[in-house]
Every structure is written in C-alpha cells, then in structure tokens.
Amino acid sequence: MLRRTLLATAAATAMIGTAAFAQDDPVKVGFIYVGPIGDGGYTYEHNQGRLQVEEHFGDAVETVYVESVPEGPDAERVMTQMALEGADLIFATSFGFMDPTVNVAAQFPDVMFEHATGYKQADNLSIYSARFYEGRVSQGHIAGHLTESNIIGYVASFPIPEVIRGINAAYIHAKEVNPDVEFKIIWAYTWFDPAKEAEAASVLIEQGADVILQHTDSTAPHAAAQAAGDVYTFGQASDMAEFKPAPRVSSIIDDWGPYYIERTQAVIDGTWESSSVWQGIGDGMVVIGEITDAVPADVKASAEELNARLASGEYHAFTGPLNKQDGTPWLAEGETADDETLLGMDFYVEGITAELPQ
Template identity: 70%
Template sequence: MKKRTFLKGAAAAVALPLAMTGPAFAQEKTKVGFIYVGPINDGGWTQHHHESALKMVEEIGEDKVELVYQESVPEGPDAERAMTQMALGGAKIIFTTSFGYMDPTINVAAKFPDVKFEHATGYKTADNVSAYSARFYEGRAVMGTIAGHMTKSNVLGYIASVPIPEVVRGINSAYIHAKKVNPDVEMKIIWLYTWMDPAKEADAARTLIEQGADVIFQHTDSTAPLAAAQDAGNVIGFGQAGDMSEYAPSPRVSSIIDNWAPYYVSRVEAAMDGTWESHNVWEGIGDGMVGIGEISDAVPAEVKAEAEAMRDAIAAGEYHPFTGPLKKQDGSDWLAEGEVADDGTLAGMNFYVEGLTGEIPQ
C-alpha cells in the first residue's frame, strides 16, 4: 500500500476517514495458499483441489482474494519449506492437501500462530490448524455394488496408494458391497506406496488384468489405470477424485468426485471475517463433499437403479456402508447384525474384512 501524507492538526482528523475510502485505500486482498502433492492437471486429486480453489476465488471475488499455490510438493521436509515460504509471503490461510503433510503442517503452524492452516485427510489439529476430509468410502460402496454385478471373471483388482486408514476403508467398502451382490467375487490388491505415478499405476492395472481382473478400482491420482483398462478391452473402471469422463462410457462407468469448493469458500470467508475456529470435519455424499459421477449406459439399467438407490440412501442417512454383520479378516466378530461402525474405528481402520487376502503393509 502506498504511503500518503496527511494534513496536520484538526483537519487531519476529518480528512483521514474520508481519504481512507478512496481507491488508494481499497481493502487489501486476503492471500490464500494451497500446497499440492501432484500437478494441477493430474485429472484427479490435485486437479480437483485446484479447481475448487479457483471456484472459491470466483465466488468470494478476485478483488478480495489472492490465490497462491505450489504443485508437486513431496510429503516431508520439502512440504515444510513450501509452507514456510508461503506463510512468510503473507498467506493468511494455507490449505495443505495430502495426508503426508500432516506433521509438516503442525510443525509450521507452531511457528506462525497468526496464520490459519487447513489440512486435508489428517486428524491432528491445533489452535490454528483444522483438519477436513471426505467420506470416500461411501462412494466405494456404490462402486462396489456396480462392480459386483458387472464382473464376469469374479476377480476385482484394486490399485492402492499409501497404507493409511483412508485407503484401507475404501478397499473394505468396495469389497463388502461387491460381495453382497456377488458372493463369488475375490479382490486382488497391489500397493504402490505413492499417490501418483502414472507408469506404476499403469503397470499395476496391467498386472491385475493379467491376473484375471475385469474390474479395476484405484485410489491413485492419475488416469493411467483407466487408459490401461481401455487398452485391454472388456475391463471396466471408475474415475477417482475427478470424473475422468474422457474414458466414458467405458471403461469408466462411474466415478467418485471430490467437491471441496463449498468448504474452501466457507473457511476462507471465516478467516476473513474473524470467525475461523479450529475444527475436525468429515463429510460425505449427504453433505455434498463426495459426489457420484454419472453412471454410464454401459451399466445395465437395473444395476444403475440399485447403485443410485444406495447413493440416495447413504445421502439421506438411511444406510451406512459399514453395517453388520461383519467380521474381520481373521474371522473374529466386528459388527453384529444391524450394528454400525463408529467413526473412531473407521478413522483408525487398520484391518481387512473377512474374505480379503494378503496383509496390509506396515
């Protein structure tokens, strides 16, 4: 802001409030920062965070908000450096959009108590740190229902990213609901230990297809698994984080879509008007944070209707994807008939349900 010289004495007392209404004293923009784990054109996770950030700017107004971001930031020390630079650069609120940013976010936030931090998919909070996540497992239930009906080989393939509860929940939910409609299904899982690596994702998809899978799930960020499914033919898959509609009507037959924009609008506005408070939220289909992409015509009408009915029941709170009876992988009882899993168990889920094979990497 440019400095101005005011009249001295009593006249200045009158001139000051009048002058501050002029163009030179227009309200300073609130700088909002985003740290992304992948490129903003990945077609999935990062792209949809970024598109939601752009919608936030559009809704609040470019005259009020300045968006700054850094893409493809590795989880770990590099993330701390990026967050620190952003805070030093004047960002008033910073969104850190990957699970592995959790400890770096807490560490940097302690050094900048006047900056608000929002961490996606984690669970640690502080006075100036909030956590937010989406109930992606609700979408996996819908996708699992479609998969169980449509598989011909009865082999489902799942490309898993990083062994954290979020990913384990998704595997379990997809398998439970595929098994409900098709007791003969089995699921093969490949862990990549990365959120996005198109070459590894494509290799994993091809390996699963070679092992007999004709349905590919992914909890990774690129469109490479769908491209591999398309090349193989007679294989279906699902968009992850974004619609990935360029692969519809097949192999992409539906998708789980992340909708972060309303949350970003509300939190930035709260930071701007002084009402921001630390919290930990977990929202799903009913809240609008998780969307189900259009179910394509490649899906039989009766299967589409069943999947949409499940979507609507979850949204209305009439059905929970983790409802008993359910057992753990070792055969021990977990949920009794009609019992619903509590959020604490789901948030820390570190076990497979009965019927899944293999071990969760540690």
C-alpha cells in the same frame, strides 16, 4: 508419505483473529498440492476448489499454489515461504503434510492453516476430509454386478486407514451382490505415478481382473483398461470423463470448493475457528459421477438407490454382521461402525484373502 485420515470428533477449539479484514485488504490464500494440478484426479479437484474461491471472491482474495510438493521437509519449506510472503490462510492437501503443517503453524500463530485428512489440530490449525469410502460402496455394488471373471483388481496407494476403509467398503458391497467375487490388490506406494499405476493395472488384468478400482490419482489405470478391452474402471477423486462411457462407468468426485469458500469467508469475517470436518455424500463433499449406459439399467437404478440411502443417513456403509479378516467378530447384525474405528481402520474384513502390509 501418507494422506487423508481424519479425526471427526474434535470440536472447534479456538478463535483466530477477531477482527474482519479491511475491505481493500485482500486475503491471501495458499494451497499446497502433493501432485500436479493436471493429474486428472485428487490434486486436480483441489485446484478446482481454489478456482472456485477466486471466482466467488474476485479481487477480495488472492490465491497462490505450489504443486507436486513431496511429503516431508519440502512441504515445511514451501509452507514457511508461503507464510513469509503474506498468506493469511494455507490449505495443505495431503496426509503426509501433517507434521510439516503442525510445525509451520506453530511458527506462524497469526496464520490460519487447514490440513486435509490429518488428525492433529492446534489453535490455528483445522483438519478436514471427505468420507471417500461412501463412494466405494457404489463402486463395489456396480463392480460386483459387472464382473464376469469374478476378479476385481484394486490399485492401492498406501496402507493407511483411508485406503483400507475404501477397499473394505468396496469389497463388502461387491460380495453382497456377487458371493463369488475375489479382490486382488496391488500396492503402488504412490499417490501419483502414471507408470506405476498403469503397470499395476496391467498386472491385475493379466491376473484375470475385468474390473479395476483405484485409490491413486492418475488416469493411467483407465488407459491400461482401455488398451486391454472389456475391462471396466471407475474415476477416482474426479470424474475422469475422457474415458466415458467405458471403460470408466462411474466415479467418485471430491468437491472441495464449498468448504474452501466457507473457510475463506470466515477468515475475511474474522470468525475462523479451529475445527474438524469429515463430510460425505449427504454433505455434498463426495459426489457420485454419472453412471453410464455401459451399466445395465437395473444395476444403475439399484446403485442410485444405494447412494440416496447413504446420502440420507438411512444406510451406513459398514453395517453388520461383519467379521474381521481372521474371523473375529466385528459388527453384530444391524450394528454400524463408529467413526473412531473407521478412522483407525487397520484390518481387512472377512473374505479378502490378500495380506495387509504393515
């Protein structure tokens, strides 16, 4: 039940279907979602991408989707049925769909598959993801400035590289502006469970956290923060704008629409190739939501400057000197992390005192 780590090193490997679709033959595009489209977060944004495909192509494309699909055998069943019903292109949008997608792709070599955040490719299977950790840079920077208790809470989903990268990126940049900051982390072991997410946020607030970050998909941590009062939060995967201007003071927004449109167009044109994509703020796949006036003007300005440097490539989220949690040297002064290390990240950086689950 995992999601979203991605190898960014694989090159395009194969051409699938050299003939373009006939003009009167609509392309059928399927989407498999791990959560409900109304989750207000990760699945919501994937579905917004699907709607952009419909708007862009009109009658030339038919889209179908199935929401709240458990990661595992159910995903394989759903994708098989989708392929049997004529889907030409299928987007599987959660890490735990990886092996089911590989299995179904092997059974339907004439169907194109795209898996979000995985690392297994095939001639008819591409992988794609966003550099979510770049958004955590901004969140950590703001959180480090805002906290008065010096305790930042983090509601985490699963201990996979994607989530660990985010925790580390946020901590590094919170610590940079506030040397006294401490991270408390609760693993919810779910992507979407409002009750568990709210409970985790409430426990963190009881432990003294006055800023809550999350790598889960519902707005429940925001509601818990709002009920507690004087606690700040950040939108995850979508803007979660209903909680602006506070407790939600900024957000990471996943913008999948342009990628979905591009890949659908490739199927229509007969130019689709298996590829590996890992895009960030500079590419527009990761968007930083509005920083509200609940954030002091100077902090807002410095966060926006940091985002611009990330977008331009002038600054890398993981720049040394940095050590691993046990004090082992990792990055020397000015050295930046390579993608291979980031994609397999299984350690906390120095200063995080929590134990990383195995």
